[in-house]
Amino acid sequence: MSKDFCIAIQERRSIYGISKESVISDERIQEIIETAVKHAPSSFNSQSARVLVLLGDHQNKLWDITKESLRKIVPADKFAPTEEKINSFQNGYGTVLFFEDENVIQQLQTNFALYKDNFPIWSHHSSGMLQFIVWTALEAEGLGASLQHYGSLIASEVSKEWNIPTTWTLIAQLPFGKPTVKPGDKEFSPIEDRVKIFK
Template sequence: MTTFTDTLKNRRSIYHLGRNVSLSNEELTALIKEAIKESPTAFNAQSTRAVILFGDAHEKLWEITEEALRPLTPAEAFPNTQNKLAGFKNGYGTVLFFKDTDVVKGLQEQFELYADNFPDWSEQSNGIATANTWVALVDKGLGAN
């Protein structure tokens, strides 16, 4: 029987991602949403959001990223950058985590005494949600990076 700590130990960055995924896009989306929803947040803020991309949208993101990095990366280093991005593009999908700044601002207004802390707490919550999502994916036999 696999324990939670075993699953944590198996959560590693997988650099050679593939597309051999038995879950449907709907099942993956539900899993990711649930992992984010159940992640603890200060004041139950739930400020973490995610964009989940599959198929053409996933591939297009990495093409846009490559074109954005091309002028910023020294020419001699760009082949390594392209290889790294190709590894991401070879995956089944992409999850982009971000914080809902409207939630943070609302809490800052509601709880002025703690206003300076909410941006940091939101970043911490985002990290927790990201880690929990990775663990949830590992639990289903999937890797991430």
């Protein structure tokens, strides 16, 4: 494990204060996403991950959809903090949306019936690794991000707005941008309680 990789892992944090600026080009963002999607591990090399990257007006539209979806279920007198939170994501430069293609998973379940119950679980494992790769890579480039989960709430509207195949299941959203705040100190449980090594 290289020192640079260790540092990137340590410095990857949830950054909620982000701006509509980027410290890298759109081409570099695309390169990071494509490399991550291509090389992220997946069970049986299924490559079930799908990604949508929204920038500019598309970024704004996503969080407008989310805000209006939440407005329908959050009481009006309690909506202000929710709106403030969504606005903080909308203030970012872009958002990465992570999906899993159910067609791929179902095909694996058919072809390898012995493991059929595991493929949806393994799919989420793979998605989690991809999310970590993208998040950490953006952090290494100087961008701040946080991982959000509004999937079922906005999936239908997202599919309609960006013509997403119905077989893609929305797993998570990663709004990102130039950091405007530094994260606070992070507390850690004793590592000896969490890692056991036998030699």
